[in-house]
Amino acid sequence: MATLTDGPRTHHRAPRVSQHLTKGPSLTSLTKRIGLGAVAALGSLALLTGCGQAPSSTSSSGAATSATSKYLPCIVSDQGGFDDHSFNESGLNGVKQAATKIGSSFKQVQSATANDYASNISNLVAQKCNAIVASGFNLVDAVKKSAASNAKTDFVMIDDNSIKADNGKPIVFETSEAAFLGGYAAAAYSKTGVVATFGGLAIPPVTIYMDGFADGVKYYNQQKKKNVKVLGWNEATQKGVFVGGFLDQNKAKTITTNFLNSNADVIVPVAGPLYQGAGAAIKSSGKSAVVEGVDSDLYQTDTAGYKNLMLVSILKNIQNVTYTAITQAADGSFDNAQYVGDLKNGGVGLSSFHDFASKVPSSLTSELDTIKQGISDGSIKVDSPASFK
Incomplete structure (x- = not known):
């Protein structure tokens, strides 16, 4: 089991309830074994x-x-x-x-x-x-x-x-790192050249996702000489589209409908359960748009009938x-x-593409593996005002 400490232990007050806790393989070693495209996602x-x-x-x-x-x-x-x-x-x-x-x-x-x-x-x-x-x-x-x-x-x-x-x-x-992968994947999958994101609240645990997502799209554009546009977030100004909370499914649906009307075909709601409002908007529109989940692998956890819309999920473990x-x-x-x-210790990552594995570019998984290594060793920079590094 990975140890959750970056410094010395400071106190030992809790009662000892077992002499030997079973230790599993570290998150890092597991991450290396399963890879980005494994069915058993980091979540x-x-x-x-x-x-x-x-x-x-x-x-x-x-x-x-x-x-x-x-x-x-x-x-x-x-x-x-x-x-x-x-x-x-x-x-x-x-x-x-x-x-x-x-x-x-x-x-x-x-x-x-x-x-x-x-x-x-x-x-x-x-x-x-x-x-x-x-x-x-x-x-x-x-x-x-x-x-x-x-x-x-x-x-x-x-x-x-x-x-x-x-x-x-x-x-x-450091979800900006995983969201960078999600942004690159969204840009690679998009057929319209327009992707979008919105948040629940304008708070650091939300905007750090949006920063990473925008950086990933930008990196894709640089590498592929493309011009995929991001709606809903401006990393330079730190301004974007927010619901104002994590409960208003109708507002999430309205926001998503506006993105769809602006030709976006990949939507990333950084808003907890409000991915459901986004999914409802896509289903109502009849358009061929998809959702990227955040926090958990929504393909595995969704019970609301939207798993078939899940391109991939950006994971926070x-x-x-x-x-x-x-x-x-x-x-x-x-x-x-x-x-x-972070990506290096397996605290964040990207899920499998599940039903979309055969629908994304054949080289995407290997490209994401290379990018992941670059972020982990510092050769690819991911910047966010909400970063903890």
Whole structure:
């Protein structure tokens, strides 16, 4: 199992619940073996590293009822909810997987609005959670306040690195690197020479995707002497098209319809579950457009009937990283060092092309492998104001 630390361990407060946690192959070695075009995409790596049987049942609060350990991992969602097929669901899956591994129960609490963040976290602290995963950038203020007043509780902060506390671990992802691959793939696939992206909110975990996507299209144009256009995002001005949240499917559908009317045939919604609004717009239009997913491999996770539109997904491996952070904390080796997931360590990546494998240019997979190596060794630069490097 990959270790989630870039520095020395700072404290060892958590109770030791097992003498020897099973260690799987590292994310890096797995990435080298499966390659970009493998069916087992990076978003599913957690299934290959120490995954056990699912809890036999859960209570109404989301706690597994077959626990043998008293260690209690918990998670609080952002507004998108745990059925977003995106970052909230991935984080929850990581907590569930960790609970199974250590033989514990778990608790989950869903945030309906931003006003719920602080109270939801306080509720989990009151229920004596040993570790609380905060699913997303928007929860950082509530996490900082709670971490400062609850030193015995460990906090795993996803998608923000501003927390500075002995009991707070920042986990972030260099998704611009994976999105660069997604942008190159979109440009290579496009028949109209127009691709588009939109975001949920204008926040760094969203705009970093959009920067990488635009860079990937630009690189394709340079390499192939083409002029594929990007709608919805201007990297130079950091201005673009946003829904204003992660819940308004109608607005996502309207935005996508406007892109389709402007001849775009590849749409990248960086907006959690709002890929569904984009998919609905494509189906209503009757046009031959496709979607690129983000965070999870939406071809595998979608249950809304849009998997046949998924060209490829830009992956942020939240499930595996969350699993590792919790199991390390439960084993007594929690640390507050920042973890940055990138292409080199397998924290981000690109899924298989699934149903579109025979429809993309035959050389695309090998080109993407070459680009991935160039990004990893620094010979190909990916720039974003939201970068963590």
